[in-house]
Amino acid sequence: MKSSQPPAGPKAPTIVTVAAAAGVSPMTVSKVLRGTGRISLATRQRVMQVADDLGYVPNGLAGALSSQSSQIVGILIPSIGDMVYSGVLAGINAVLVPKGFSSFIGETFFDPENEARLVRTVLSLKPSGLILTGGLERTGATMHVLRQSGVRCVQLWDGDRPDLDATVGLSHRAAGRAAADIFLSRGLRDACYVGAQLDRDLCAARRLEGFRQRLEEAGGRCRVLADDALPRDVVTGEALTAALLAEGPPPEAIHYLNDAMAIGGLRALLAAGVEVPGRTSVIGFNGTSLRHAIQTRLTTLEVPLHEIGARAAQALLQPGEARTDLVDFQIVAGTTVRP
Secondary structure, eight states: OOOOSOOOOOOOOOHHHHHHHHTSOHHHHHHHHHTOSOOOHHHHHHHHHHHHHHTOOOOHHHHHHHHSOOSEEEEEESOTTSHHHHHHHHHHHHHHGGGTOEEEEEEOTTOHHHHHHHHHHHHTTOOSEEEEEOSSOOOHHHHHHHHHHOOEEEEEEEOSSOOBSEEEEEOHHHHHHHHHHHHHHTTOOEEEEEEEOTTTOHHHHHHHHHHHHHHHHTTOEEEEEEETTSOSSHHHHHHHHHHHHHHSSOOSEEEESSHHHHHHHHHHHHHTTOOTTTTOEEEOSBSTTGGGOSSSOOBEEEOOHHHHHHHHHHHHHSOOSOEEEEOOOEEEOOSSSOO
């Protein structure tokens, strides 16, 4: 009976293989690779050359077990596919990579149970630190595991509810209020908030809370159109806006959960013959559309994504008392809000 197992490939070189080829002891190879011990320059160069020639990759986990921590930093974000978090990741890596750290990236999809599983997975690798995204209801079990681990943890994005050893983010309630103030300053009081997954993304829910509260304080009204089963993208923005227009006359103003949904909303408004900004003014959030704008420039609240990531990484590398580092968003005046 023939085996269905594929033939075994060549064995990966080990530290013993490198030592034999370089004519030194495995201990010497270990010291060279870790940059420790009094080893001559010639020996170091020979060992490194042999390791490169053999394609030797050090066992990072074994090193972590012997030194109590690795050069790995765990980074948990809702989705790699979201342009917001790709910008944040770029900022994190701009700080960590030059210092020799590698990233372990996990996607939570705003699911607390998924985050809990990923936290345990990352902690099993003995990381030097963890960066987690706020805006979800972190489980009590996850908080207990994090506290017991002794690993420094930084929360990013959610500045309204500081957590862990340090928090780097923005006030989403303030962002919602700022969007409302833009509309109110133009005399626009009949507004709608269009979003998705508000049951999971608590930061977006706080922006809605700030937006609606500010409008109502000024005597305006805020309708909400959201579908928690749909993704937060262009297609959803277009579909929800089309549904809004099918219900009756368009509102004076629409604030979207993010720039992607706002772009989809603009498509639906223009397809229905609704003049923007003459009949309806539109504001997005996060600023990711700005790099792609050609003719119609979306008015939005731009968030310094790279800066948030970089500051979170710096907070991770600078242990100390728990602190909150709030970053400012910037109102970018495009062409989708009436003068």
